[in-house]
Amino acid sequence: MHVDAALGGFILPFARKLGYDIPQFDFAVEGVTSINLDTHKYGYAPKGSSVILYRDPELFSYQVYTVGDWTGGIYFTPTTLGSKPGFTIAATWAAMLYLGEEGYMKITKEILETGKYIVNETRKISELKILGDPLWIIAISSDSINPYVIMDYMAQRNWHLIGLINPPGFHIALTYRHTLPGVKESFINDLRESIKDAIEKGQPTTGMAPIYGATAFLPKDQLDLILKYVIDWLYNPWE
Ligand SMILES: Cc1ncc(COP(=O)(O)O)c(C=O)c1O
Structure with a gap:
């Protein structure tokens, strides 16, 4: 396995x-x-x-x-x-020596504490639900609002979250940058504002919501085919 x-x-x-x-x-x-x-x-x-x-x-x-x-x-x-490239191997070795176990422990601690804050605060938002019991990769869904619309309003606030399907939602994978002062509070604040926008303004005219919405209904083989067409298109810029 x-x-x-x-x-x-x-x-x-x-x-x-x-x-x-x-x-x-x-x-x-x-x-x-x-x-x-x-x-x-x-x-x-x-x-x-x-x-x-x-x-x-x-x-x-x-x-x-x-x-x-x-x-x-x-x-x-x-x-x-x-x-x-030997550069990649050398830079990887350098990063590991530079951080050492102590560095990785420190970063992990901060990321997990940030995760705990975001999970706890998100659970206080009645429109949202946390999927599973996450540590630092936090998947969020909603029973009352289209989560992709929330995701689009988050994108307008410069949070580029990743959409999830089955069930529909989005997730944030916390990194060291999210542990910087004020970032986790902004995330929660922006989530609340984005929910407000989703309720008051509905679906924005641009964004990923229609695409994610469609993928939830398309059969897997058709989706795979579309993705192959996208690759073909990317590799054939002259056609
Ligand atoms: C769980 C998991 N597996 C595999 C991959 C693919 O990694 P890579 O892009 O380095 O091939 C990713 C990338 O995000 C991942 O999160």
Whole structure:
């Protein structure tokens, strides 16, 4: 079994050390054979760097690509990307050394405390509901207002939140920047103002609400097809 710890891999181990009740999710669980975690997310390294861990070397061997009889010489690479920038590896190493365990613990603590504030304050807003019992990736929905409309009014206030489907909602993944003074209070204040706008003004003329609304009704195969058309269109700028 593979564990996708892209988002959580650099938070959960530190959260556990801070005393949060984090269920086992790693190699401590029997049957987990590989885990990915993104240094380029909460590891604070540049994009393009990531980590995959295997329980045993045999599994790793399947990701290695070799061409022993290539006329250009021997070719072998352990990653999908062949030629790759040494800069990314060096900068990732530097970020990890710079922050160290102490730095990651400090950042995690602040992010989780910010998360607690946002969850508690959002729960006080009667029009909204928090999905699940989150720590720092907070998904919000509503039974009384179209959440995508709230999301659009939040965008007008410079909060670029990510829409969710099934159930409809949006989420915020808190980062270190959200822990800066005044940011969490602005978020809650802007949520309240955006709800007011949604009730008083209805759907704005621009925004993502119609797109997210449509995706909730389109069958999955049609959606996949549309996404492929988008990629084709992006790669064919002359047509
Ligand atoms: C849980 C999870 N898995 C995978 C990915 C994909 O990561 P990447 O964009 O580095 O391929 C993301 C990105 O946000 C993620 O949050």
